[in-house]
Amino acid sequence: MSAPGTLPFCLRLLRRQLVLAFRRPIEIGNPLLFFAMVVALFPLGLGPAPEQLSGFAPGILWIIALLSNLLTSDAVFRSDFEDGSLEQLLLSPQPLFLSVLAYIAAHWLVTGVLLALVSPVFALMLNLPVQAVGVLVASLLLGSAVLSLVGCIGAALTVGLKRGGMLISLLILPFYMPVLIFGSAAVQGAVTGVPAGPYLAILGAMLCLAIALAPLAIAAGLRISVDA
Amino acid sequence: MPDTPTAHRPLLSASGLSLERGGRELFSALSFEVLPGHLLQIEGANGAGKTSLIRILAGLSRYGFTGSVTRHAPLLYLGHQAGVKALLTPRENLAWHVGGEGDYDDERIRDALARVGLYGYENVPSHALSAGQHRRVNLARLYLSESPLWLLDEPFTAIDRSGVLDLENLLVEHVERGGAVVMTSHQALQVTYEVRFLSLLEGLRL
Incomplete structure (x- = not known):
């Protein structure tokens, strides 16, 4: 008997992570609840004038998506670190680059993709013009994948620390900025009638770069965290 | 030899x-x-x-x-921590193990779990198992593994007397x-x- 192929192994990891996530639905619900709460609070703080809200909507929606991603990325490797599974992952004969991508894909599916799918509801609550909703979903899908990839670098570096939450924010927030800028600019563009294509293309380019480089950094970060 | x-x-x-x-x-x-x-x-x-x-x-x-x-x-390393996920059943823990050593069908996993005294516990959520049973789920990997070199860190921790005896026999067999x-x-x-x-x-x- 030989070791499973790389692709079947990665799919198995993805399935494992998804099953683990769905057996603890509260972890999936938390970011969505956070999203809903903040969206509901903004009109109370800014005043309920519809024109004003729709002007702020792209920025608000993107900032909340970013923060809820930040809240969840801390936990990606934590339970595996605590119960020793991470050591086994590092010793596995499989390429760590791709195993790490499977972990990130699972994280993206239960945070970024879910947020992007429910975002039209929140967009309507903030009176975002209907023609911008498609771009919002597309930009969130692309952007949240970049956020997950970058967030996992911070998670890998801080997984060995008892209280890594604040440190992770300091480490990775600077790398979140470009995603926020181009993501909200894409939606803003769609609102004002500017073509959103170039912004989405830049987000796509960031995603390609992140897929190529982030797993290397994550793998190195995990090895350092387990070694320490 | x-x-x-x-x-x-x-x-x-x-x-x-x-x-x-x-x-x-x-x-x-x-x-x-x-x-x-x-x-x-x-x-x-x-x-x-x-x-x-x-x-x-x-x-x-x-x-x-x-x-x-x-x-x-190839080596198999078992450390202090069991590496068993409480939210997965023993069968899932072994079938989807992050060690990625091999593809095990249900029958092999059932056999391995039976060898460590967990017959009938295959599909019980692992959070319902005791600490010693978690260690046993981890030890079941020894029955599945084909790696020639085993590195075991305190394998007898939290294992009862008959389990220790089985494990000693397994090591000699290996x-x-x-x-x-x-x-x-x-x-x-x-x-x-x-x-x-x-x-x-x-x-x-x-």
Whole structure:
């Protein structure tokens, strides 16, 4: 008997992570609840004038998506670190680059993709013009994948620390900025009638770069965290 | 030990290993080879550096020590932590193990779990199991594994007396098949097989 192929192994990891996530639905619900709460609070703080809200909507929606991603990325490797599974992952004969991508894909599916799918509801609550909703979903899908990839670098570096939450924010927030800028600019563009294509293309380019480089950094970060 | 050409090719060789922690030298210039058929027990008091050594041998510790380790064969490392997910059943824990060693069908997993005394617990959520049963789920990997070299860090922790007996038999079976075991334990092994001892201060002795 030989070791499973790389692709079947990665799919198995993805399935494992998804099953683990769905057996603890509260972890999936938390970011969505956070999203809903903040969206509901903004009109109370800014005043309920519809024109004003729709002007702020792209920025608000993107900032909340970013923060809820930040809240969840801390936990990606934590339970595996605590119960020793991470050591086994590092010793596995499989390429760590791709195993790490499977972990990130699972994280993206239960945070970024879910947020992007429910975002039209929140967009309507903030009176975002209907023609911008498609771009919002597309930009969130692309952007949240970049956020997950970058967030996992911070998670890998801080997984060995008892209280890594604040440190992770300091480490990775600077790398979140470009995603926020181009993501909200894409939606803003769609609102004002500017073509959103170039912004989405830049987000796509960031995603390609992140897929190529982030797993290397994550793998190195995990090895350092387990070694320490 | 089977008399084949591969019998004398080391599965693992360590040369000149030295480790210092907190200004204290745990071991220095430790050199040894692990050949097929070796059952090697690392000796030392608490804090002597047994776990550090076994993590260096496994390749988990890569910095902070001098010397070199060469691994010539796939290895299976079982550490202090069981690596068992409470939200998964024992069957899922083994079938989807992050170690990625092999594809196991349900029957092999059921057999392995039965061998560690968990027959009937295959589909019970692991959070309903005790700490000792978690360790047993992890030990079931030894029955599934095809890696010739096993690195076991305190494998008897939280295992009851009959479990220890089964495990000792399994270790002997494994080395008789041409595998090798490097383990740390404070208990003396009750086996009718030549156990080699590695003292962290004095090196290899019989």
